[in-house]
Amino acid sequence: MRIFKEIQSIQNWCKEHKLQGRKIGLVPTMGYLHEGHLELVREAKRHCDIVVVSIFVNPTQFGAGEDFEVYPRDFERDTSLLERENADAVFAPTAEEMYLSDFSSWVEVTGEITTKLCGASRPGHFRGVTTVCAKLFNICLPDLAFFGQKDAQQVMVLEKMLTDLNFPLQIIRVPIVREADGLAMSSRNVCLDAEAREQALVLNRALGQAERAIKDGERDAARIKVLLREIIESSPRAEIDYAEIYDAYDLADIQQIDRKILMALAVKFGKTRLIDNRLVEV
Amino acid sequence: MRIFKEIQSIQNWCKEHKLQGRKIGLVPTMGYLHEGHLELVREAKRHCDIVVVSIFVNPTQFGAGEDFEVYPRDFERDTSLLERENADAVFAPTAEEMYLSDFSSWVEVTGEITTKLCGASRPGHFRGVTTVCAKLFNICLPDLAFFGQKDAQQVMVLEKMLTDLNFPLQIIRVPIVREADGLAMSSRNVCLDAEAREQALVLNRALGQAERAIKDGERDAARIKVLLREIIESSPRAEIDYAEIYDAYDLADIQQIDRKILMALAVKFGKTRLIDNRLVEV
Numbered sequence: 001m002r003i004f005k006e007i008q009s010i011q012n013w014c015k016e017h018k019l020q021g022r023k024i025g026l027v028p029t030m031g032y033l034h035e036g037h038l039e040l041v042r043e044a045k046r047h048c049d050i051v052v053v054s055i056f057v058n059p060t061q062f063g064a065g066e067d068f069e070v071y072p073r074d075f076e077r078d079t080s081l082l083e084r085e086n087a088d089a090v091f092a093p094t095a096e097e098m099y100l101s102d103f104s105s106w107v108e109v110t111g112e113i114t115t116k117l118c119g120a121s122r123p124g125h126f127r128g129v130t131t132v133c134a135k136l137f138n139i140c141l142p143d144l145a146f147f148g149q150k151d152a153q154q155v156m157v158l159e160k161m162l163t164d165l166n167f168p169l170q171i172i173r174v175p176i177v178r179e180a181d182g183l184a185m186s187s188r189n190v191c192l193d194a195e196a197r198e199q200a201l202v203l204n205r206a207l208g209q210a211e212r213a214i215k216d217g218e219r220d221a222a223r224i225k226v227l228l229r230e231i232i233e234s235s236p237r238a239e240i241d242y243a244e245i246y247d248a249y250d251l252a253d254i255q256q257i258d259r260k261i262l263m264a265l266a267v268k269f270g271k272t273r274l275i276d277n278r279l280v281e282v
Numbered sequence: 283m284r285i286f287k288e289i290q291s292i293q294n295w296c297k298e299h300k301l302q303g304r305k306i307g308l309v310p311t312m313g314y315l316h317e318g319h320l321e322l323v324r325e326a327k328r329h330c331d332i333v334v335v336s337i338f339v340n341p342t343q344f345g346a347g348e349d350f351e352v353y354p355r356d357f358e359r360d361t362s363l364l365e366r367e368n369a370d371a372v373f374a375p376t377a378e379e380m381y382l383s384d385f386s387s388w389v390e391v392t393g394e395i396t397t398k399l400c401g402a403s404r405p406g407h408f409r410g411v412t413t414v415c416a417k418l419f420n421i422c423l424p425d426l427a428f429f430g431q432k433d434a435q436q437v438m439v440l441e442k443m444l445t446d447l448n449f450p451l452q453i454i455r456v457p458i459v460r461e462a463d464g465l466a467m468s469s470r471n472v473c474l475d476a477e478a479r480e481q482a483l484v485l486n487r488a489l490g491q492a493e494r495a496i497k498d499g500e501r502d503a504a505r506i507k508v509l510l511r512e513i514i515e516s517s518p519r520a521e522i523d524y525a526e527i528y529d530a531y532d533l534a535d536i537q538q539i540d541r542k543i544l545m546a547l548a549v550k551f552g553k554t555r556l557i558d559n560r561l562v563e564v
Contacts, residue, residue: 007448015450021301102532104393105412105446111386130387131447138448164387165413166289166420168297250384 001082002089007098007139010091014052014141022049026142028133031055031092032072033081036177036185040146041085043174052140053082054091056098061128067271072187091140098135107134109160116251117153117264118275121241129154130161142169150176150184152262152277156251176276178204184276196269199235203265203276206231206243210263211280219257219282221245232267241266241273248279257282283364284371289380289421292373296334296423304331308424310415313337313374314354315363318459318467322428323367325456334422335364336373338380343410349553354469373422380417389416391442398533399435399546400557403523411436412443424451432458432466434544434559438533458558460486466558478551481517485547485558488513488525492545493562501539501564503527514549523548523555530561539564 004010014024025048027040037053044051055078062068075092082090107130108114114126137145147155159171177185182204183197192200206228213227228243246252248260257280264277286292296306307330309322319335326333337360344350357374364372389412390396396408419427429437441453459467464486465479474482488510495509510525528534530542539562546559 011448011450018300019303100446102393103446104395105389105391105443107387107389107416107447109387111384113386134389135446135448138450141450161387164382164385165389166293166417168293168420168423 001079001087003079004089004091005093005097007093010052010089011139011141013089014050014139017050018141023144024048024140024142025051026136026140026145027051027053027087028136028145028147029053029055030057030071030187031078032074032187032190033078034177034185034187034189036148036150038081038085039177040148040174041082041087043172044144044146045086047144047172048142050088051086052089052091052142053087054136054140056091056093056132056136058098058128058132059095060099060131061125063122063124066122067188067191070191072190091136098132105131107131107161107165109157109164112251113153113157113160116246117242117244118266119153121266126154126157130157133158134161134165134167137167137169144170144172146172146174148176149173149279150186150275150277152264152279153251156249182208184274186274188272188274191272192269196237196272199237200267200269200274202232202235202238203267203274206265207263207276207278211278214257214280214282221254221257221261224257224263228263228265232265237269239268241268243267283361283369285361286371286373287375287379289375292334292371293421293423295371296332296421299332300423305426306330306422306424307333308418308422308427309333309335309369310418310427310429311335311337312339312353312469313360314356314469314472315360316459316467316469316471318430318432320363320367321459322430322456323364323369325454326426326428327368329426329454330424332370333368334371334373334424335369336418336422338373338375338414338418340380340410340414341377342381342413343407345404345406348404349470349473352473354472373418380414387413389413389443389447391439391446394533395435395439395442398528399524399526400548401435403548408436408439412439415440416443416447416449419449419451426452426454428454428456430458431455431561432468432557432559434546434561435533438531464490466556468556470554470556473554474551478519478554481519482549482551482556484514484517484520485549485556488547489545489558489560493560496539496562496564503536503539503543506539506545510545510547514547519551521550523550525549 025044248262260281307326530544
C-alpha cells in the first residue's frame with residue numbers, strides 16, 4: 001500500500017493509472033477509521049481497480065468552537081486497517097499542503113440543501129466539505145467516490161456539486177453501518193462516556209419508531225417530528241440540535257409524507273454531537 | 283471537425299481520447315472569433331493532439347444591464363474559421379444545457395484578485411467565469427487550456443483557481459493580438475462606430491507611452507497613472523472605468539514600480555467597454 005503526503009506525487013500516480021485504463025475509486029475520510037469506513041473501502045474494491053483512501057481532518061469544514069482540535073486521530077491504526085482491506089494507496093496530506101497560506105478559492109452549493117439541518121447548525125461547514133472534496137476529486141481523479149449514507153446531507157450536497165459542475169465521476173452511497181446495539185458508527189462515538197453511549201441509542205430507536213409509525217399509515221410530517229422529539233427527549237442528557245423531515249432529494253419542506261423522505265437527527269450529548277438518519281419511501 | 287451540443291457526449295468523447303493517451307487542449311471562447319482566438323487555437327494545435335474549442339456566451343458572467351443580449355454571435359462563421367484551423371471539436375452548448383433550472387453550485391476565487399479592476403466594475407463577473415471554466419474543464423478534461431493575455435485579470439483568477447483547487451491541467455497564456463493600428467482584438471470592437479474605433483487607439487497609445495516612461499526611469503506608480511489618464515482623456519469620447527497599476531502576480535497595490543507590474547485599462551466608448559493591458563518588468 002502506497003502512502004502519499006504530497007498532492008503532486010499522488011496526482012501523477014493517479015494520472016498514470018488512468019492512462020493504463022484503470023478505474024480509480026476514492027474513499028474520502030477524516031481518519032480514525034471504523035467499520036463504516038471499511039465498508040466503503042470494501043465497496044470500492046468491488047467496483048474499482050485501484051482504491052485510494054484519503055485521510056484528512058479538513059479544517060475548513062469545522063467552525064470556530066467546534067471539535068477540530070480534539071477530533072480523534074490515529075494514523076498508525078488507520079493504515080494497518082487499510083492494509084488489511086487491500087487499499088492501494090492512502091493520501092494523507094498536511095493542512096499546509098492542502099491549503100497554501102494564500103488559499104482563496106471555494107466551491108459552494110447554495111440554497112436549501114446547504115442552509116437546512118447541519119448547514120443551519122454549522123455555517124460554512126458544507127462550503128468546507130465541497131471545497132475539500134473538489135480538491136480531492138481533482139487530485140485523485142476517481143471514476144467513483146464512496147460516501148456513507150450516515151452523512152445523508154453531505155452526500156446530497158456532493159451529488160448536487162457533481163451534477164452542477166460536471167465532475168467526471170459518480171458517487172456511490174453506502175448504507176449506514178451500525179454497532180450491534182444500533183448506534184450508527186462514528187469516529188466521534190469514542191468521545192461519549194458510558195452513560196452518554198447508552199443514552200445515544202435513542203437516535204436509532206426514535207428513527208425506528210418513526211419509520212414504523214409511517215409504515216403503519218401516519219402521513220403527517222409534523223406529528224412524526226413530535227414523535228421523534230418525544231422519544232429523544234426521554235433521554236435526560238440528549239440535547240436536540242434538529243429532528244426534521246424533508247424531501248429526500250432536495251430537502252424541500254413537506255407537510256404530507258407522500259414521497260421519499262429523509263428523517264434526520266442531530267443530538268448533542270455534552271460536547272459530542274451525533275447525527276443519524278433514515279430514508280423512508282411510502 | 284466534430285460539433286457537440288451536449289455535455290454528456292463531448293465528456294465521453296474526451297474521456298475516450300484521454301484513455302488513448304492523447305493530450306487535449308481546450309480553448310474556451312464566447313464565439314464571434316477573431317485573430318486573437320485563432321492564435322489560441324494555433325498555439326493549442328502546437329501543444330496538443332486534440333483541440334477542443336468551446337463557444338458559449340456564458341450568461342452568469344454578465345451583470346444586469348450588461349451586454350449579454352447584444353454580445354455578437356455568428357456560429358456559422360465561427361465553425362468555418364475553426365475548420366480552417368483544423369480544430370478537432372467544437373463544444374457549443376445552450377445555456378439550458380449548461381445551467382439546469384435548479385443550478386446552484388459556484389466556484390469562486392475571493393480576495394483582491396477578484397475585487398479589483400473588472401471585479402469592482404462587474405460584481406459577480408469572475409464568479410461566473412470561474413464557475414463556467416470549472417465546468418468546461420470537468421467536461422473537456424484538457425491537459426492544457428489556452429487563454430489570451432488580453433483578459434489579464436481573468437487568466438490570473440483562473441490560474442489561482444487551478445492552483446487552489448488542484449485542477450489536473452495547466453493554463454497557457456497567449457500574448458495579445460492587435461489590429462495593424464494597435465487596437466487589441468476583441469469581439470466587442472464591431473460595436474464601435476467609426477469615430478469611436480479611431481479614438482479607441484488611445485488605449486494602446488497610453489500603455490505604450492507609460493511603458494516608455496517606466497523604461498526611461500519613472501518608478502512612481504501614481505505619476506504613471508496620471509500619465510495614463512491624461513492620454514486617455516485626450517480622446518473626447520473615452521470614459522475611463524479604470525486605469526490602474528498593480529503587482530502582476532496578485533494585484534497587490536504598489537507605490538514604487540520595483541517588480542513585474544500589470545498596467546490595466548477599461549474604457550467605455552458609449553455603450554462599448556474595452557479593456558487592454560500591458561505587463562512591464564523593470
